[in-house]
Amino acid sequence: MKIIFMGTPEFAVSSLKALIESDHDVVAVVAQPDKPKGRGRKLAPPPTKALAEQHNIPVLQPEKVRTQEFLSQLQNLSPDLICVTAYGKILPKSILEVPPYGCINVHASLLPKYRGAAPINWVIVRGETQSGITTMLMDEGMDTGDMLLKKEIQIQDEDDAGSLSEKLSQLGAELLLETISQLQEGKLGPAKQDESLATYAPMLKKSDGEIKWENPASELWNLIRGMNPWPGTFTTLGNKSLKIFKATLIDGEGSPGEVLESDPGVLRVSTGEGALEILELQLEGGKRLDTKSFLAGRKIEKGTILGN
Numbered sequence: 001m002k003i004i005f006m007g008t009p010e011f012a013v014s015s016l017k018a019l020i021e022s023d024h025d026v027v028a029v030v031a032q033p034d035k036p037k038g039r040g041r042k043l044a045p046p047p048t049k050a051l052a053e054q055h056n057i058p059v060l061q062p063e064k065v066r067t068q069e070f071l072s073q074l075q076n077l078s079p080d081l082i083c084v085t086a087y088g089k090i091l092p093k094s095i096l097e098v099p100p101y102g103c104i105n106v107h108a109s110l111l112p113k114y115r116g117a118a119p120i121n122w123v124i125v126r127g128e129t130q131s132g133i134t135t136m137l138m139d140e141g142m143d144t145g146d147m148l149l150k151k152e153i154q155i156q157d158e159d160d161a162g163s164l165s166e167k168l169s170q171l172g173a174e175l176l177l178e179t180i181s182q183l184q185e186g187k188l189g190p191a192k193q194d195e196s197l198a199t200y201a202p203m204l205k206k207s208d209g210e211i212k213w214e215n216p217a218s219e220l221w222n223l224i225r226g227m228n229p230w231p232g233t234f235t236t237l238g239n240k241s242l243k244i245f246k247a248t249l250i251d252g253e254g255s256p257g258e259v260l261e262s263d264p265g266v267l268r269v270s271t272g273e274g275a276l277e278i279l280e281l282q283l284e285g286g287k288r289l290d291t292k293s294f295l296a297g298r299k300i301e302k303g304t305i306l307g308n
Contacts, residue, residue, distance in 0.1 A: 001024045001025065001080040001081050001101070001180065001184070002024075002025050002027050002077070002078065002079045002080045002081075003019060003024050003025065003026050003027065003079060003080065003081050003082070003083055003180075004026075004027060004028050004029075004030060004074060004077060004079040004081075004082045004083070004099070005019055005026055005028075005029050005030070005048070005082075005083050005084075005085075006029075006030040006031075006082060006083070006084045006085075006087040006091075007029075007030075007031065007048045007083075007084065007085040007086050007087050008031045008032040008046045008047075008048055008086060008087055008088050009046065009047060009048075009086050009088075010047045010165075010169070011085065011086045011108070011165055011168070011169045011172075012047070012048050012085040012086045012087070012169075013047050013048060013051055013169070014169040014170050014172060014173035015083065015085040015106055015169075015172055015173045015176050016029065016048050016051055016052070016085070017051060017173065018173035018174070018176060018177050019083065019176070019177075020051075020055055020057070022177060024180070026052075026055075026057055027057075027058070027077050027079060028057065028058045028059070028060055028077050028079075029048055029049065029051075029052035029057050029058070029059050029060070030059075030060045030061070030062070030087065031045075031046040031048045031049045031052075031059060031060075031061055031087075032046055032061065032087070032088050032089075033061045033062075033063060034046070034049075034061070049061070060073060065089050065091060065092065065095065066092050066094075070095075071094050071095060071098070074095060074098050075098055079098065079099045080099055080100060080101050081099050081100075081101040081102070081103075081104065081180065081183075082095070082098065082099050082102075082103040082104070083103075083104050083106070083176060083180075084103055084104065084105045084106070084138065085105070085106040085172060085176070086106075086108075088117075090140070090141075090142055091103065091138065091140075092140065093140050096138055096139070096140070101183060102137050102138065103137070103138040104135055104136070104137060104138070104148065104176070104179055104180070104183070105135065105136050105137075105138045105143070105145065106133060106135055106172040106173075106175065106176050107119070107133065107134045107135070107136060107143055108120050108131070108133060108165075108168045108172065109123060109131060109132065109133075109134065109201065110130070110131065110132045110134060110150060110152060111134040111136065111143060111147055111150075111193055112143075112193040112194055112195065112197050112198040112199070113197065113198070113199045114131075114199055114200070114201040115142055115143035115144070115198060115199070115200050115201065116142060116143065116200045116201040116202055116203070117201065117202065117203040117204075118201045118202065118203055118204050119131075119201040120161050120164050120165050120168060121161045121201070121204055121226045121227060122201035122202075122226065123155070123164075123201070123226075124155060124159065124160065124161060124164065124222055124225050124226035125222050125223055125225075125226035125227070126222070126226075127218070127219070127222050128155060129154065129155050130152055130153070130154060130155060131152070131153055131155055131164065131168065132150060132151050132152040132153050132168070132171070133150070133151050133153075133168055133171050133172045133175045134147055134148075134149070134150050135147075135148040135149045135150075135175055135176060135179040136148055137190050144193060145193075146190035146191060146192055146193070147190065147191045147192075147193060148179050148182075148183075148188050148190060148191075149175055149178060149179050149182070149188075151171055151174075151175050153167060153168065153171060159225065160224075160225040160226070160228040160229075160246075161225070161226055161227065161228055161229065161230075162228060162229045204227070204230070204231055205231070206231045208227065208231060209223070209227040209231045209232050209233040209234055210233070210234060210235075211223065211224075211233050211234065211235040211244065211306075211307065212307070213235070213256035213257035213269070213270070213271050213272065213306065213307050214256040214271070214272040215271060215272050216271060216272050216273035216274060217249050217250075217271040217272075217273060217274035217275055217276050218249060218273075218274065220233075220247070220271055220276060221247060221248070221249050221276060224244055224245070224246065224247050224276075228245055228246070232245065233245075235257070235306045235307045236306065236307055236308055237283060237300065237304070237306060240283055240284040240285070241283075241284040242281060242282070242283055242284070242306065243281060243282040243283075243288070244278055244280070244281050245279075245280040245281065245282070245288060246278075246279040246280035247276040247277060247278050247279055248276070248277050248279060249274060249275075249276065249277075250268060250274070250275050250276065250277045251274060251275065252268055252270055252274065252275025253270060253275070254270030254275070255270060255305065256270060256271055256272050256307075257269065257270070257271075257305045257306040257307040258270045258303065258304070258305055258306075259300055259301070259302055259303060259304040259305075259306065260275060260302070261302060262295065262299070262300045262301065262302050262304075263295075264292060264295060264296070265291055265292035265295065266291065267281075267291045267294075267295065267300065269306060278291055279291055281294055283298065286298075
């Protein structure tokens with residue numbers, strides 16, 4: 001099949017790589033424009049563009065997808081199918097109608113749950129124990145198209161958004177190839193989504209990562225895992241921001257945010273219900289460190305209250 005692939009971040013790379021290594025012909029890759037990155041704010045290409053260029057595949061990076069110029073570029077490529085993995089924009093009907101086989105999307109949740117931009121983060125934040133991939137035939141809505149194939153995965157206690165993203169990226173690539181194979185063989189039976197079961201996973205903001213110590217420890221543990229690596233979770237120590245990257249659940253009682261124990265290598269903080277042992281953290285202006293290294297350079301007195 002002649003395929004146009006649309007995808008931007010690291011999550012989309014596995015799907016693109018799988019298509020390149022398959023018998024299909026990837027005629028173009030569409031990605032979001034290059035963005036400034038790092039301290040120097042130099043323009044950096046999205047990961048999918050970098051992979052496409054390694055394989056001499058033409059790359060399109062339109063600022064807007066709703067233009068006649070971009071539509072004509074896609075039509076001129078005459079694709080049989082468009083495959084979309086984390087592209088980052090909702091496609092208009094005019095684009096969805098370009099390929100005869102339609103547009104297939106790889107979505108990182110078990111639809112209709114967790115529609116939207118950040119399903120991997122919110123599925124952990126909300127304490128789910130299962131996630132997965134759904135491939136769907138795209139329509140004009142946000143992740144509302146008919147479902148094609150689904151595959152589930154267990155969320156492990158040690159998973160955070162970063163590790164779950166890697167697992168789902170690989171699973172998505174496998175399911176995309178399986179979906180295309182069944183599509184060619186006429187075996188797919190598209191299924192409508194049950195709107196009454198739909199939930200949403202909105203785009204993340206930095207403020208989503210604020211630790212509210214009055215919440216139960218289990219909720220904060222899920223928040224820390226779900227917001228790692230981005231946007232990260234944070235509280236305050238004195239007048240400085242304190243990022244927390246890793247923690248574990250423990251028993252303990254005290255005021256919300258109260259440091260229950262601060263010995264070499266051990267930092268335990270009370271919450272609204274239960275407590276957390278902090279394992280990795282970073283004070284504003286400092287480096288990301290494990291707790292033992294952090295406390296060797298900065299003492300936190302027992303009884304200190306974290307947060308505003």
